[in-house]
Amino acid sequence: MSPRRVLAVLAAAELCGMAPWFSASAVAPTLARQWRLGAADAAWLTISVQLGFVAGALVSALLTLSDRWSARRLFAASAAIAAAATLGVAFAPGPAGGIALRMLTGAALAGVYPPGMKIAAGWFREGRGLAIGTLVGALTLGSAFPHLVRWAVPAAQWRPVLAVAAAAALAGGALVLLVPHDGPFAAPAPRFSWRAAPRILGDRAMSLANLGYLGHMWELYAMWTWMAAFVAASEQVRSGGDPVASGVPALVTFAVIGSGAVGCWLGGRYADRWGRTLVTSVAMAISGSCALSVGALFGRSLVLLGPLLLVWGVAVVADSAQFSAAVSELAPRDLVGTALTLQTSLGFLLTCFTIYLLPWFAARVGWQWSMSLLALGPAGGVGAMLALRRRPEAQRLAGGRG
Numbered sequence: 001m002s003p004r005r006v007l008a009v010l011a012a013a014e015l016c017g018m019a020p021w022f023s024a025s026a027v028a029p030t031l032a033r034q035w036r037l038g039a040a041d042a043a044w045l046t047i048s049v050q051l052g053f054v055a056g057a058l059v060s061a062l063l064t065l066s067d068r069w070s071a072r073r074l075f076a077a078s079a080a081i082a083a084a085a086t087l088g089v090a091f092a093p094g095p096a097g098g099i100a101l102r103m104l105t106g107a108a109l110a111g112v113y114p115p116g117m118k119i120a121a122g123w124f125r126e127g128r129g130l131a132i133g134t135l136v137g138a139l140t141l142g143s144a145f146p147h148l149v150r151w152a153v154p155a156a157q158w159r160p161v162l163a164v165a166a167a168a169a170l171a172g173g174a175l176v177l178l179v180p181h182d183g184p185f186a187a188p189a190p191r192f193s194w195r196a197a198p199r200i201l202g203d204r205a206m207s208l209a210n211l212g213y214l215g216h217m218w219e220l221y222a223m224w225t226w227m228a229a230f231v232a233a234s235e236q237v238r239s240g241g242d243p244v245a246s247g248v249p250a251l252v253t254f255a256v257i258g259s260g261a262v263g264c265w266l267g268g269r270y271a272d273r274w275g276r277t278l279v280t281s282v283a284m285a286i287s288g289s290c291a292l293s294v295g296a297l298f299g300r301s302l303v304l305l306g307p308l309l310l311v312w313g314v315a316v317v318a319d320s321a322q323f324s325a326a327v328s329e330l331a332p333r334d335l336v337g338t339a340l341t342l343q344t345s346l347g348f349l350l351t352c353f354t355i356y357l358l359p360w361f362a363a364r365v366g367w368q369w370s371m372s373l374l375a376l377g378p379a380g381g382v383g384a385m386l387a388l389r390r391r392p393e394a395q396r397l398a399g400g401r402g
Contacts, residue, residue, distance in 0.1 A: 001180050003123045007131055009178050010119055011138035017079040017112045017172030018142035020086040020105050021049060022257075023165035024098070025225060026146035026250065027158035034158075035095040043356050046225045048099045050352045052106025053113075057345030060110055060338075071115035071122075071182050071337065078111025079173030087166040090159040106348075112172070113139065114344050117321075118337040119176075121328040122183020129276060129325045129398060133268020136321035137261035142168070143224065144257035151250040199332075200339045205393035206330045208384045210343050212280055213323035215381020217347035219287060219374040220316055222354040226370075227309070228253040229359070230294075233367035237299035252302065256313035263318030268325075275401035276322040277389035281382045283319035287312060288378030291371045298368040326388075329396050 001009075024031060024045040032042045059065075065074065085104040092098035116139075117132055124131040145168065149161045200206060228249040235243035243249055263283070271279040290312035297305040324340055331339035354374070362370035388394055394402040 001178075003131075006123050006179050006183075007120065007134055009175055010116060010123075011134050013075070013079075013172045013175035013179075014112070014116045014135050015138040015142040015145075015172070016168040016175065017075065017082070017116070018109065018139045019145050019165040019168035019172075020082045021109060021143050022046070022224070023086055023146040023162050024049075024089055024102055026150040027161050030155055030158040031098070035098065037095060041095065043225075043359060044095075044099050045102060046221075047352050047355050048102040049106035049109070050221065050348045050355065052103035052108075053110045054106075054345050054349045054352070055103075056107030056110030057114065057341050057348065060114070060341045065111075065337075065341075071118045072176050072179055074111045075115045075119075075176045076173040078108045078115075079169045079176070082108035082112065083166040083169035083173070086162050086169065090162040110341070110345070114337065114341040116176070117324050117328070117340050119179060119182055121325075121336055121340075124183075126399070127272055128328065129271040129322055130265075130268035132325045132328070133264045133266075133271070133321040136317065136324070137264030137268075140260040140264060140317055141258055142172075144254045144260075147228070147250045147254035147257065151247045151254060155247070200335060200342055203330070205388060205391055206327055206339065208388040208391070209323055209326045209330060210346060211384035212284075212381045212388065213327075213343055213347050214350055215377040215379070215384060216280070216284060216319055216323060217350050218354055218377025218380075219291060220320065221348075221351035222358045223291070223312070223316055223371070223374055224253075224257055225355050226358050226362075227256055229362075230298075230367050230371065231302075231305075231309075234298050234300075234305060235302075238301065248302075252306065252309065255306075256309045259310050259313035260317035263314035263316070264321055266314070267318035267320075267322055271322045271325070272398055273401070274398075275389070275394075276326045276397045277385045277394060277402050280319035280322050280326075281385045281389075283315050284378035284381045284385075286315040287318075288375040288382075290315060291373075291375040291378070294371050295369040326397055329398075330393060 028042050028045050082105050085101045088101045089098050116135055120131045120135050146161055146165050149164050153160055231252045232243045232249040267279055327339050327343050328336050361373050389402050
């Protein structure tokens with residue numbers, strides 16, 4: 001199988017495999033009424049996934065599972081567990097069981113996302129940024145998919161959204177097994193060592209790449225999680241009606257998150273040409289500017305607000321894959337999977353805080369200017385990536401382009 005065909009199969013597997021991530025968030029208003037959750041409690045439908053992902057990723061990183069086990073089999077088994085947990089939420093009797101199952105979903109997805117990136121790195125040396133960018137673009141579409149399903153069905157019919165996401169995850173697990181092996185550039189499995197994680201965290205260049213990633217993650221998942229609430233609040237100010245019942249916020253959220261697939265492709269294409277540190281810095285500068293300015297169009301027609309949200313949707317994730325590509329180039333060859341898993345675990349741990357913080361902040365200043373809080377992350381991320389650009393290790397990035 002050629003690398004291009006592998007990438008196509010892997011992207012389809014990632015798109016399907018990550019569908020459970022926002023499945024409960026897409027039906028959060030209905031679930032909140034069903035389980036009598038307040039706004040802060042409803043945030044746990046997503047925070048629990050993030051925490052589960054962090055726990056699963058940390059265990060995987062400490063035990064170097066992504067480097068010692070077959071990444072394809074780990075992906076397939078984890079996708080099946082995520083599917084079962086997602087379907088379980090549809091029949092959970094209350095919030096305690098539902099949130100526990102969402103945490104299990106997140107832990108399982110830690111065996112889908114980083115191993116998928118490791119497989120891509122194992123098949124591509126040249127054009128690795130575009131390959132991982134394509135993969136993260138597929139992940140972005142997979143994350144947006146439940147919002148499209150939610151828009152297509154009546155608001156009261158929330159269980160089909162979860163069922164479709166579970167079926168997609170099973171399909172993703174089956175697809176990845178069509179990839180013949182982990183790639184010609186994959187390193188032999190290392191012996192287990194407790195010193196692997198400290199070795200990665202102690203590297204100055206990788207630390208800067210991870211700090212850039214943390215700045216990016218400060219913004220990304222809080223924006224994705226609360227975009228529907230922001231649009232609903234804006235539409236309510238504009239029209240005074242019930243926008244949730246119309247499905248407009250769900251459709252807009254699907255378009256905004258889904259547009260990130262274009263950003264991932266653009267980021268991968270130009271990072272391989274111009275350098276990862278430059279492209280990540282530009283993307284964060286644009287997304288941070290959108291976070292600061294989106295409040296000015298709050299309550300206005302979607303004809304005006306929509307284009308800015310789409311630009312934000314493209315820019316907010318355009319840099320995501322390039323942090324992963326950078327770490328895969330900076331890390332020791334035999335620890336690429338562990339380095340990627342450790343990076344993502346740190347990033348998703350931070351998202352738990354910002355996902356909870358944003359509605360708290362909105363309750364005090366209003367939804368109009370709440371998103372401006374997210375600009376803090378990109379500001380710090382740009383500083384870290386420009387510092388990395390000045391270091392000699394930057395010559396190892398994007399074929400010497402930094």
